[in-house]
Amino acid sequence: MKSYLKIALFAICALSGKLHAEVTLTWADKSFTYPNSVHLSEALTSLAEQNNIYWPTAALYQPNDELNRTRQALLENLNIIHKRFASQDTELLSATNQLVKVVSSWQIAKRSPIEIDIDLARVQPSKNPLLTAGHYILSAAPRSKTVFVFGAVKQTLVVAHRPYSDVADYRSNVLRIDAANQDYIYIVQADGRVILAPSAYWNKHHQEVMPGSMLFVPFTESLFHPEFEKINSLLVSLANNRVL
Secondary structure, eight states: OHHHHHHHHHHHHHHHHHHHTOEEEEETTEEEEESSOEEHHHHTGGGTTOTTOOGGGOEEEEOOHHHHHHHHHHHHHHHHHHHHHTTTOHHHHHHHHHHHHHHHHOOBOEEOOOOOOHHHHHHOGGGOOEEOSEEEEEEOOSOOOEEEEEESBSSOEEEEOOTTOBGGGGGGGOOBOTTBOSSEEEEEOTTSOEEEEEOSSTTOOOOBOOTTOEEEEOBOOOSSOTHHHHHHHHHHHHHHTBOO
16 A cells, blocks of 8 residues: 555656756747747747747746835825826826836736747757746747837827937937936846936937837936936836846
């Protein structure tokens, strides 16, 4: 009897360990499960026949509870601003309302620093890391034709991407409110880089925007309104971990 019990317990432990080591990869509306750790090239096999993917902006994400807490902290800070300035600044009120809707709609997960490219993964061992147990979300799509503009603006917009253009060339699309930083803008590049770029005529320095990127107009930070510094920081963090 004891022998049977030991065998049963061993089988349960083995099965538990096997399930614990599973790798699940979600891409669009498809889900792929691997019983054990898997190399990136193998996980990307299902995309082998997809010849329209724009690999420079492909990314891998993992669910992260800390980011959900970051989002909640941001929403709470936006609510504080909303209450504090509701009767004083209608533009600021509108901007915070838009941000609450936008951020609440985002799918967020921790973006991995791994470069995603099926051809590189096949030929370069350094580009073919081992994916260990867990759930991964793959973002891989055709080249985008748009750029998303949000933040301290009169209207959140999706605008046409302008190849080879400087970020300042989007100035006509970026209708800042009075509480916005008038000279700089964050480029949350679709490849995961975050750049604080000059966007005024006086400080212009050529900085291109990748297709599918986001332009975040920050709020002006000051000693009188330190809360805006926190809001800017939280928004940049969430935008960089938004599943595209």
